[in-house]
Each structure stands twice: as C-alpha cells, then as structure tokens.
Amino acid sequence: MTARILDGKAIAEKVREDIAQKAAQLIAQGTTPCLAVILVGSDPASAVYVRNKVAACEKAGFRSLKFEYAADVAPEVVFGKIAELNADASVHGILVQLPLPPQFDADKVLEAVSAEKDVDGFHAENFGMLLQGRESFYPCTPWGVMKMLEVSGVEVQGKDAVVIGRSNIVGKPMAVMLLTAGATVTVCHSKTKDLAGHVKRADIVVAAIGKPRFVTADMIKPGAVVIDVGVNRLPDGKLCGDVDFAGASEVASLITPVPGGVGPMTITMLLGNTLLSAQRAAARG
Secondary structure (H helix, E strand, O other): OOOEEOOHHHHHHHHHHHHHHHHHHHHHOOOOOEEEEEEEOOOHHHHHHHHHHHHHHHHOOOEEEEEEEOOOOOHHHHHHHHHHHHHOOOOOEEEEOOOOOOOOOHHHHHHHOOHHHOOOOOOHHHHHHHHOOOOOOOOHHHHHHHHHHHHOOOOOOOOEEEEEOOOOOOHHHHHHHHHHOOOEEEEEOOOOOOHHHHHHOOOEEEEOOOOOOOEOHHHOOOOOEEEEOOOEEOOOOOEEOOEOHHHHOOOOOEEOOOOOOOHHHHHHHHHHHHHHHHHHHHHHO
16 A cells, blocks of 8 residues: 655645635725734744745735844733733734744733634633534644645544644643544553554554654554644754654655644634634724
C-alpha cells in the first residue's frame, strides 16, 4: 500500500478562495475584515510567520495591521497596544506572535486579547466554548486538521483516533475536536505507557510532539490516516515532521507531508476566524 498524499497547499487554496468570496460580500456591505498582528523581537521564524499571515490577509482582500517591537520592550507597552486594538471597532482579529521574550507572561498576554477578537483561539473563554461543543474561535492548527479531513472525505465518526501530544495549542484542542466529531479519542504523551500499542490501534493518528520522525511505520495500523503536525529542522537544514514519512507512507492510506501539509491550513483557518469575527461585528451593527 502506498498512501495518498493529503496536499495541504491545494486544500488551503480551495478554502481560501471561499473565504475571499465571503470577504468580498462583506466588504460590499461595508465591513472589511481586519487582522492586527503584534511581533515582539527579531526571531527569524516568527518574522516569516508574520509576513506569511499578512500576505495571506491581503490576498484574501482583508486589511492587515502589523505592530513590531524590540525584544527588550516593556510589557506594559504591548499591553497598551492590545487594549487599544480591543477598543478599535474596525479591527476584528488580534494575533500576538509567539514565542515572546522572557519578560512576558505569555498566558497573561493571550488573555489580554478580547475573546471577541481572539482569532488564534487561545483565550480561556474560547477554549471553554470549544470544550462545551459551542461555536467559538477554534485554535487554527487543529481546526485546519479537521478541515483537511472533511475536504478529503475522511469519516471521523466512530473511528479510533490517537493524538500524540497534549499542548494547549494543538494536542488538547485537537482531541476535543475529534471527540466532538464522534471519534473515540486517546491522547498520548511523554508519560504514556505502551505508546506504540495505542498508536497501532488508531484509524486516525495526529502527531504533534516536536520529535523528528518519532512515529515509525511499525507503529501505524495498515490503512490508517496519518496527520503530521510537527515541523522539525534537521542538522542539514531540511525540515521533517514527527512521522517517518517514507516508512509510514507504505502503510497508511492517507498522509500529510512536511512541509506542505498542515502548515498552510493553519494560516487559512486564521483567516477563517478573522472572517467570522468580522461577520459577527457586521451583524451587531
């Protein structure tokens, strides 16, 4: 068996076309979706992520704002900007790029963003809504995974799913979304006994642990769907995921590559959340 590749770039393009069409309808009615991004410091990876997010916004017809600060900026300056953006009715989404320098408490920064503009889906209020199965701003990466499964025709209901990793950004919300969709979900982590045994039983595997090629072919159930969220840079500079792609491709039925898999979907769902926020604002008048 050779797995079919889940092309995240192609799926993202299709979803972004739909988002752009809905944004155009909203703009015609007088509301232009707007995303404000805050970047602190000069981390090269963060700068690339922010640049890609701004470019994606502009391509979709959104308005984008970018605020950059030196790495040694006083936290109260950034908190002040967040408060200003919270109060600006023309701004629909606020994103603070992580990681932040050590003088910041990241949790406090994320909680400072209004839940109504938390398009990253990290605010405790939105996370609570997710747990209750209510509409909220979903964390972009797991939401992107769910959209990939949906577009690819993968049936989630009744399936056994294993999520490897329990972070607040991917692992935990991913497990909740799969559970809400009707899967039986197991969350594996560093303290899990017989992790390989759990994975071997899974119809759907989502790897999000940040360990290069950790999930090997012998851990995969024949015909399983394998979603690789990990992005790891090897000593030679190349990128790889948390799954041994070459080996797993011979066992799985569907698999995401790295790069070009889940990554493009994350920014796409950020646009989706920003559009939703703008639609809500327009409805409120």
